[in-house]
Amino acid sequence: MSNYLEVKDLSKSFGNFHLKNINFTLPKGYIMGLIGPNGSGKTTTIKLILNMLKRDEGEIKIFGLDNIGDEQKIKYDLGVVFDSSYFCGEWRITQVRNTMSDFYPSWDTGRFSEFLRRFRIPQEKKVKELSRGMQMKLMLASAFAHRPKLLILDEPTGGLDPVSRDELLQLLSEYIEDGEHSVLFSTHVTGDLERVADYITYINDGQLFFSGGKDEFMDMFRIVKGGTYELTPLLSEKALGIRKFSTGFEALVKTQDLAGFPSLCAEPASIDEIIVFTNKRGENDE
């Protein structure tokens, strides 16, 4: 089975938020970044995958199995890290270990201790006494301790300093090196992802904007820049987002439309820029 995660036509509504027809596939051996601004539906998607929310429509398969029908079987092979600790704050690290080892038949205490050492997590502390970054690392150590095949991380880099972020990316690269493990990783700090992710799924306001190879995603767009007089009606129409200022403008266009504007200065767009500009449609900054 070559796909570790398949999401088909996934929909969920609550109140005035609608997640609509989300489709993506994560093959075995790769890292996928789930990106989008706050409130776009990243965490909802992850909760639906983990069956922590009930989907309205669609299908989710993990390791080729239904995420609800075979939930327990799937979860033995799944490691999960959230943006805030899911352990009881009063627990000491030893209690985390004892509790988690009861749930996972494949739990490896040696491996857990190894990660605690690697992350320099003091063993005698209570969970609530750890910093946010340390709590994230504790979840990661506990996830790695049962040797999951798929790791799902929701905003893991949120509370991390640059050194810890780099460590995390290093770990994820090591984790997938053998081609038998995959990572789904939601974030709005896209800088790190830009290098390490193989696939990007971009959700914007509950809708799927793009899912596919990261290089392909970044090749699809260019930033063009020019003086105010160069902003023609055609360009305004083609642009996915425009930022105007007193001496000129910057706009995001599709690379395929670039040929129409040969005189403008064009450069590759970062993932951040793509997200920012695709959220500005119709707005004009002064």
Added chain:
Amino acid sequence: MKLIISNTSGIPIYEQIKQQIKAAILSGELKEEEALPSLRTLAKELKISVLTVTRAYTELEQEGFVKNVQGRGCFVMGRDSGLVREQLLLKVEAGLTEAITASKIARLSKEELHHLLDILLEANADE
């Protein structure tokens, strides 16, 4: 072989990898039949996407610089492989064209230029 990725050059990462591997092959630093680093190891070490390295290796294969052997890895093709030879010829041509341009500015005659090339060839053969 040295492989460095620049974040500010504006050149896509797969292209940077390609260029550096090509240069290493053309300079002889990477020898015929030598294996390139495994795709996934290289991705891990450079902390870049596996697909980015895949793209670089695939394009190198299409251009005839390396050969992908299923399950064994990527190997450098011989320098007489047609495409690699073509690239080398292009490099020679470019160098000679530059010399011709410079010799025009210096007002060297055709004979003088030939003579100079002969001297350099001899000097090089002595080394």
